[in-house]
Amino acid sequence: MSCTTALKFSEQWGGKNCLLPIDVDVIRKMKKEMGGDQLLAFSTSEFAERVEAAYATLKVQDLTFENVWPIFKDLYSL
Numbered sequence: 001m002s003c004t005t006a007l008k009f010s011e012q013w014g015g016k017n018c019l020l021p022i023d024v025d026v027i028r029k030m031k032k033e034m035g036g037d038q039l040l041a042f043s044t045s046e047f048a049e050r051v052e053a054a055y056a057t058l059k060v061q062d063l064t065f066e067n068v069w070p071i072f073k074d075l076y077s078l
Contacts (some may be wrong), residue, residue, distance in 0.1 A: 007019070054075055
């Protein structure tokens with residue numbers, strides 16, 4: 001069972017939903033004031049664009065756990 005299902009139907013399992021309701025607009029405003037999407041970014045948007053462009057030149061069919069390291073090494077050499 002997923003966490004979402006367990007929470008949604010918590011009363012069926014003898015549990016109690018103790019989550020506090022929040023105003024999503026307040027959260028959006030806070031996120032914007034703290035830097036927006038950049039708040040959760042691992043790199044600058046400029047660097048991400050450069051990497052995406054380089055990745056596109058490799059014409060990778062599927063990115064998997066098996067091929068991610070060789071692909072990374074190919075990207076690194078660009």
